Amino acid sequence: MFNPSQQGYIPQISIDCVIFGYQNKQLQVLVSKLNLEGNFMSLAGGFIHQNEDVDTAAYRIVQQRMGISEIYLDQFYVFGKASRNNIGFIEKVMELNTSTFQSKSETIQTYDWFNNRFISIGYYALVDISSVLPPKDNANQQTGWYNIKNMPELIMDHNDIVSKALESLRQNLDQKLIAFNLLPETFTMKEVQELYEAILDRPFARNNFQKKILDLGVLQRLEKKFTGAANKAPYLYRLKKDNTN
Amino acid sequence: MFNPSQQGYIPQISIDCVIFGYQNKQLQVLVSKLNLEGNFMSLAGGFIHQNEDVDTAAYRIVQQRMGISEIYLDQFYVFGKASRNNIGFIEKVMELNTSTFQSKSETIQTYDWFNNRFISIGYYALVDISSVLPPKDNANQQTGWYNIKNMPELIMDHNDIVSKALESLRQNLDQKLIAFNLLPETFTMKEVQELYEAILDRPFARNNFQKKILDLGVLQRLEKKFTGAANKAPYLYRLKKDNTN
Numbered sequence: 150m151f152n153p154s155q156q157g158y159i160p161q162i163s164i165d166c167v168i169f170g171y172q173n174k175q176l177q178v179l180v181s182k183l184n185l186e187g188n189f190m191s192l193a194g195g196f197i198h199q200n201e202d203v204d205t206a207a208y209r210i211v212q213q214r215m216g217i218s219e220i221y222l223d224q225f226y227v228f229g230k231a232s233r234n235n236i237g238f239i240e241k242v243m244e245l246n247t248s249t250f251q252s253k254s255e256t257i258q259t260y261d262w263f264n265n266r267f268i269s270i271g272y273y274a275l276v277d278i279s280s281v282l283p284p285k286d287n288a289n290q291q292t293g294w295y296n297i298k299n300m301p302e303l304i305m306d307h308n309d310i311v312s313k314a315l316e317s318l319r320q321n322l323d324q325k326l327i328a329f330n331l332l333p334e335t336f337t338m339k340e341v342q343e344l345y346e347a348i349l350d351r352p353f354a355r356n357n358f359q360k361k362i363l364d365l366g367v368l369q370r371l372e373k374k375f376t377g378a379a380n381k382a383p384y385l386y387r388l389k390k391d392n393t394n
Numbered sequence: 395m396f397n398p399s400q401q402g403y404i405p406q407i408s409i410d411c412v413i414f415g416y417q418n419k420q421l422q423v424l425v426s427k428l429n430l431e432g433n434f435m436s437l438a439g440g441f442i443h444q445n446e447d448v449d450t451a452a453y454r455i456v457q458q459r460m461g462i463s464e465i466y467l468d469q470f471y472v473f474g475k476a477s478r479n480n481i482g483f484i485e486k487v488m489e490l491n492t493s494t495f496q497s498k499s500e501t502i503q504t505y506d507w508f509n510n511r512f513i514s515i516g517y518y519a520l521v522d523i524s525s526v527l528p529p530k531d532n533a534n535q536q537t538g539w540y541n542i543k544n545m546p547e548l549i550m551d552h553n554d555i556v557s558k559a560l561e562s563l564r565q566n567l568d569q570k571l572i573a574f575n576l577l578p579e580t581f582t583m584k585e586v587q588e589l590y591e592a593i594l595d596r597p598f599a600r601n602n603f604q605k606k607i608l609d610l611g612v613l614q615r616l617e618k619k620f621t622g623a624a625n626k627a628p629y630l631y632r633l634k635k636d637n638t639n
Contacts, residue, residue: 159513161405161407162407200476203513227448227472229447230447268448323569364609
């Protein structure tokens with residue numbers, strides 16, 4: 150059993166990562182089932198070693214929990230309510246997993262570690278689901294993508310963390326250009342529009358949308374896409390080189 | 395002497411607040427001199443009580459350290475490098491303030507508290523300097539505004555925290571409309587342009603700037619400003635009501 154009190158972690162601080170995916174014109178979130186008795190569905194969460202940068206810890210946690218390493222994580226919010234703790238969650242875990250604790254003192258240590266208020270630093274990432282390799286190291290954890298409109302019940306306040314991450318993603322969509330990470334190197338305006346519609350969950354009028362995106366000043370227009378029907382072929386675009394982040 | 399180890403604070407987490415001010419077309423930062431021997435210039439920083447929301451702690455710290463309560467604070471970044479600690483700072487403080495510690499054990503407790511890595515949660519605010527009342531409770535601390543282009547040397551990594559806050563402010567300028575908090579209820583386009591120029595530290599062409607701002611779709615045009623010279627009078631604007639945040 151994981152005994153965090155003996156691992157040299159900073160107490161009372163955690164990290165939770167919301168991995169957004171895009172596939173078939175749908176926005177989805179990566180969730181894993183904890184390797185425990187009981188149906189505990191969770192974001193990629195964990196703790197920070199005393200000698201580890203917070204950003205490094207976030208990448209390690211996503212690698213360990215989700216098996217994903219090629220990813221760009223961004224801080225989006227600190228969840229710092231005084232009432233935020235693991236008590237309800239850890240009591241349920243201990244009730245359903247009595248046999249996994251090796252000793253009573255280990256149980257008490259683990260409980261004492263969790264039985265505190267935790268401040269959680271939220272990170273998010275946007276990935277192209279088709280380019281993410283299936284997780285390798287965590288086959289037992291039943292990692293999977295869930296449509297953001299139909300999320301399962303997650304542990305603790307993880308559903309709220311997803312909502313806040315979506316809000317931040319929407320607010321930062323134009324400014325950070327993160328959405329373009331989800332598209333191939335060249336793309337049509339229609340593909341950009343579908344992506345924006347999935348993230349913002351509302352339709353756009355084609356002409357207004359095109360103007361809005363071109364006004365960002367970050368796209369370079371290329372040749373027309375080859376479709377066989379020359380007249381109706383849409384233009385291809387790509388991000389200007391100095392905009393990639 | 396402040397002995398944080400006995401105050402029921404969460405260990406290893408701090409808060410640092412960057413208060414930006416705007417006056418005479420200049421962007422400035424509020425800094426206080428710590429009430430200690432030695433020239434320690436600092437942002438409004440402090441710690442979080444075990445039973446206190448992180449946001450509440452940020453407001454309390456700004457109130458206690460700067461004497462300002464009418465303010466809107468926003469999280470902007472978590473400073474989480476493993477190498478981030480107070481050791482150099484606290485050693486200097488103790489060297490110059492030996493008489494303020496009441497006992498050797500208190501000195502050791504205080505040192506032990508600080509002699510750890512600290513993760514700091516950064517907040518910023520933008521205030522209209524002329525509307526901020528002079529600090530009352532901290533007369534000894536020599537609180538003052540400094541032009542952001544000519545900052546004094548601050549303790550620890552506080553100068554870097556100011557730089558990062560400025561970067562975040564610039565990135566969020568359009569999206570969060572925070573800059574408009576600095577203007578009176580009605581304002582001219584020239585006043586908006588001067589404010590943007592102060593924050594972004596670059597000039598804008600008048601016509602392009604006006605178009606960019608009007609395209610945000612957040613302003614309502616009112617009557618012309620009365621200047622006595624009707625023809626040249628500029629229009630007044632105000633924020634549309636549903637945009638205030």
